[in-house]
Amino acid sequence: MNMQPTLRFIAVCWLALTATFAQAQLAVEITGSSASQFPVSIPLLENEGQLNEGVTDIVRDDLERSGLFRIVDTGLQTFPVSETPDMLAMRALGADALLSGTVTPLGDGRHNIQIRLFDTIRHTELGALALAMSEGQHRLIGHMIADFIYEKLTGEPGYFATRIAYVATNGSRHELQVSDADGHNPQTALVSSEPIISPAWSPDGRKLAYVSFEQKKPVIYSHDLASGQRTQVSNHFGSNSAPSWAPDGQKLAIVLTRDGPSQIYVVNADGSGLKRLSNSRSIDTEPVWSPDGQSIYFTSDRGGSPQIYRMPASGGQAQRVTFDGTYNVTPRISADGKTLAYVTRHNGRFQVATMDLISGTSIVLTDEAGVESPSFAPNGRMILYASGGSGRSSLSAISADGRVRQTLSSQTAGQIREPAWGPLPRN
Amino acid sequence: MKKVLLPALLIALLTACGSTRTTDDTAATGDVSTSATGATGISATDLAALNDPNSIVSRRSVYFDFDSFTIRQEFVEQVEAHAALMQANPQVQMRIQGNTDERGSREYNLALGQKRAEAVKRAIVLLGVDAGRIESVSLGEEKPRCSEATESCWGENRRADMLYSGEF
Numbered sequence: 167m168n169m170q171p172t173l174r175f176i177a178v179c180w181l182a183l184t185a186t187f188a189q190a191q192l193a194v195e196i197t198g199s200s201a202s203q204f205p206v207s208i209p210l211l212e213n214e215g216q217l218n219e220g221v222t223d224i225v226r227d228d229l230e231r232s233g234l235f236r237i238v239d240t241g242l243q244t245f246p247v248s249e250t251p252d253m254l255a256m257r258a259l260g261a262d263a264l265l266s267g268t269v270t271p272l273g274d275g276r277h278n279i280q281i282r283l284f285d286t287i288r289h290t291e292l293g294a295l296a297l298a299m300s301e302g303q304h305r306l307i308g309h310m311i312a313d314f315i316y317e318k319l320t321g322e323p324g325y326f327a328t329r330i331a332y333v334a335t336n337g338s339r340h341e342l343q344v345s346d347a348d349g350h351n352p353q354t355a356l357v358s359s360e361p362i363i364s365p366a367w368s369p370d371g372r373k374l375a376y377v378s379f380e381q382k383k384p385v386i387y388s389h390d391l392a393s394g395q396r397t398q399v400s401n402h403f404g405s406n407s408a409p410s411w412a413p414d415g416q417k418l419a420i421v422l423t424r425d426g427p428s429q430i431y432v433v434n435a436d437g438s439g440l441k442r443l444s445n446s447r448s449i450d451t452e453p454v455w456s457p458d459g460q461s462i463y464f465t466s467d468r469g470g471s472p473q474i475y476r477m478p479a480s481g482g483q484a485q486r487v488t489f490d491g492t493y494n495v496t497p498r499i500s501a502d503g504k505t506l507a508y509v510t511r512h513n514g515r516f517q518v519a520t521m522d523l524i525s526g527t528s529i530v531l532t533d534e535a536g537v538e539s540p541s542f543a544p545n546g547r548m549i550l551y552a553s554g555g556s557g558r559s560s561l562s563a564i565s566a567d568g569r570v571r572q573t574l575s576s577q578t579a580g581q582i583r584e585p586a587w588g589p590l591p592r593n
Numbered sequence: 594m595k596k597v598l599l600p601a602l603l604i605a606l607l608t609a610c611g612s613t614r615t616t617d618d619t620a621a622t623g624d625v626s627t628s629a630t631g632a633t634g635i636s637a638t639d640l641a642a643l644n645d646p647n648s649i650v651s652r653r654s655v656y657f658d659f660d661s662f663t664i665r666q667e668f669v670e671q672v673e674a675h676a677a678l679m680q681a682n683p684q685v686q687m688r689i690q691g692n693t694d695e696r697g698s699r700e701y702n703l704a705l706g707q708k709r710a711e712a713v714k715r716a717i718v719l720l721g722v723d724a725g726r727i728e729s730v731s732l733g734e735e736k737p738r739c740s741e742a743t744e745s746c747w748g749e750n751r752r753a754d755m756l757y758s759g760e761f
Contacts (some may be wrong), residue, residue, distance in 0.1 A: 225676060263628060360733040363699050382761045383688070405707050405731045408700045421700070423729070427711070428704035449704040465701055472701055495698040509698055538698060556695050556740045584699075586597035 186468060192349030192561070192582070193575040196231055198424045200569055203236040204319055207261035212246040212268040212341045217277065217304065224308025225265070228326040229315065231348065233570025238272075240264075243441075245293075254287040256579040261286055263319060265311075276300050279307055283318050292318045325543040326348075329551060329588040331365045331374055332561060336580030342376060345393065346589070347543075355389055365586045366409050366418075368435075374586075375399065375409035375418060386420055388435065410454045411435075412479075417444070418451035419462060430464055443481040455479065456499050462485065463497040463506065464524045474508055488521070490528065496539065499523075502547035506565065507549050516550050520566060531568045552583040559583040633645045634684025635757065642678070643757065649674040655713050657751045662708045664716055672713060675722035677756055679727075688761045689713050690754045694747035695734045706731035709753040 208226045221484035229235040240260040245251045246267035256264045267281035277299045283292040293312050299307045306327060312325030328347045333340060340362050345352035356362060358377040367374060368388075375388045384407045386400040400406040404423035411418055416435055421428050430444040430453045444450040448468040454461055456479075463476050466484070470493045477484040488494035493511035500507070505523040512530050518540045536555025543550070543563075548570075550563045559581035561574040576582050599707040634641070655668045664672060679685060691710030693702040710729035725751045738744040 184731050344646075361732075363703075363733075363735065379732065379735060382690070382756075384732075385729070400627055401726055405703060407703050421704070423704075423711075423731070449701070449708070451704045452698070452700045465698070472698075493697065495701050555742065556737070 169535060190353070192345060192576055193573055194231065194349050194574050194577040196233065196570065198233060198570045198573045200233045200563075200565070200567075205236045205238045206265070206315065206319070207238045207240045207256060207259070208265045208271065208315075209240055209243075209281070210244050211281070212244045214244070214269050216271070217269060218301075219304040221269075221299075221304050221308045221311065222265075222278065222459045223316070224305055227313035228309060228324075228348065228369075232316065233565060233574060234371075247280040249481060251284060253289045255286060256284075256411075257286040263315075264294070265315065272298065275587050279311070281311060281314070281543065284314055292542055297588050305346065309346070309348075323545045325545050325548065325587075325589055325590070327373070327591050330561075331367065331539075331586045331588065332552075332582050333362050333365065333433060333584040334576060334579070334580055334582050335361075342374070342389075344374070344588075355391060355394070363584055364408055365584055366411055367586055368411050369413055369415045369589055370592065371589045375406045375411065377409070386418075388418075388437075397436060399435070400433060402440075410452075412455050412460045413457055420456065421451045421453065430462070443479070445481070452496055454497055454499060457501055457503045463499060465495045465497065474506070486530075487523075493524075494519075498540050498542055499548075500542050501544055502546055505542075505546060507542060509538060509540060517565065518549060520549070529568065531566075532562075532566050534551075534562075537587075539584055541585050543587050544590045550585045550587050552585055554581070557581070561585050585586045597725075611688075633661075635678075635682050639678050639682055644665065649678060650678050653755045654752045655755075656748065657709055657753070659747070662712045664712055669716075672716045676717045676722055678719075679717065679722045684728070684758075686758045688756045689727060689729045690736075690756065691729065691731045692736065692750050692752050692754070693734050693752045695737060695740075695742075696747070699733055699735070703731045703733035703735075706733045707755075709751070711754045713755065 189417055196375050197589055207223050210222050219226050219276050226237050230237055232499045238259060240259050247266055247268040251264055251266055264284045264286055265281055270278045272278050279297045281297050282294045285292050285321045287524055298305055302351030309327035312326040325347060329344050329349055331344045334343050341354050342356040342362050343352045343354050358380050363377045364438050365376040367375050369530060373388050373390050374387040377384045377386055385403045385408050386406045387396045388399045389396040402422050402424040406422055408421040409418050417432050419430055419432050422431050428451045432441050432443055433439055446468045448466055450466045452465040453462050462479050465472055466475050472495050473486055474488040474494050474497045475484040475486050491510055494508055496509040498507040504523055506523055508519055509516050515535060516537045517530050517532045519528050519530045534553040537551055537553045540549050540551045548563045548567055552559050552561055554560050561582050563572045603754040609750050614716060644650055650672055652671050664694060690749045693704035693706045714727045716730040741748050
């Protein structure tokens, strides 16, 4: 079949984060549960009924969605922050922890949200928090309270107040979107009639690097989310792809073909200072920095099949990391540096797997079709990924132990793919 | 269907605009050779040949076997004809876009597509065309011609496409 390429005049437009598009949020569905769920009671806050939008339902949804908590119903009681609740009574209802709190208007349209978290077994207060909430911030405040509870009860930072980036595609319309981690409040950063792949968050959460095909070849951009301004970071001869930020946010590892096969280079965040890092005659791609900035993990087929390797961040001798199977790609490292998530071909299909980097043992987490693009939550507990294959791609998140799974599907037609989980919010 | 070479794309970068503008510009006119094209430096005869389904240079795609980056014998004559056209029109540039089927990692497929584009570029360069006139790039699995998970569709997407100045 002979076809000349269809030519298009393309205007690519990007919007500041307050988008004017009406778009449906992603719908979340969870399956599975953790081996042991912590029973916690999250009653309404005192005076919460005075607010236009509730806060504690966000908290309950977040905690439940994690699969680690079971919400215990303690009826319609509220527990003012100024009083110590009856812990024995709460314990009798099955709650091991209890949230108390009060909403107070601040007089300028904002509200003061004061909460305390109690351990009903030890009869101790685990912590207290006061937050000033402006109009329209009920979701953010709910997520912050859920993060607070999550951290007090698990010892790890929560991820509920984070954002995710992904590409929504419908026919020839491609949108780079950013939403809350629960799929709410999607905002469009870029609309294009050509594909967008490989979004990567800067460590400070202010920018997204990505690959766009609007110039009929892959080119890397860096996009400031607040202003909507973007910079062309890399458009060297040949293909430019796979951007990955260094932990200090000053540099990007990228993949170029200007000197032959796909190889790994490093540039400053503005695209200056190009330096070649890898030096093989095979494909070297998908670089990611370790969180301590000392190493770069990447995919290479130098051994005859695509596998994951690690080299010093300054370049040099690489060591092979994956050995099972004939196709291991897309390395991702958890924030504590201890776990590698990746895509492996398993029984003929592609799945998310994780490897303990100290012991080298790995497990396959998923069992679906068309799995790609794993991305760790910033606390390493959940992994976001795309699945479904062409025509049906949607996002899912699976807990690092494989027990809890959520799907985030679009309520409009089209596909969602290329997810990237943003960093913890800065205080 | 008439096919026309169109002028180089002008990408308008707009800030704070409310919509994307995409114009699909396949002109219906049968007048192939002249002003509409703006393709730099191709003789009228060769330009006509690029659009003539009876001419070997109208065939722009080289297809590859699974996991292979070797140009099959059946495409050698086609590649030679394009190399000859490049030599006859020294001002013309070429971009070769490599593609893959949809199985596996997008970035790794971008790299595989690159190998297909490189294979065609290398063949043309070996036939005497200066390497600086040909840019090999990859579209990976991102611009498939079909989307079924079938052997036939995968084969259709394992290809490299040759584009001339004015088409990219």
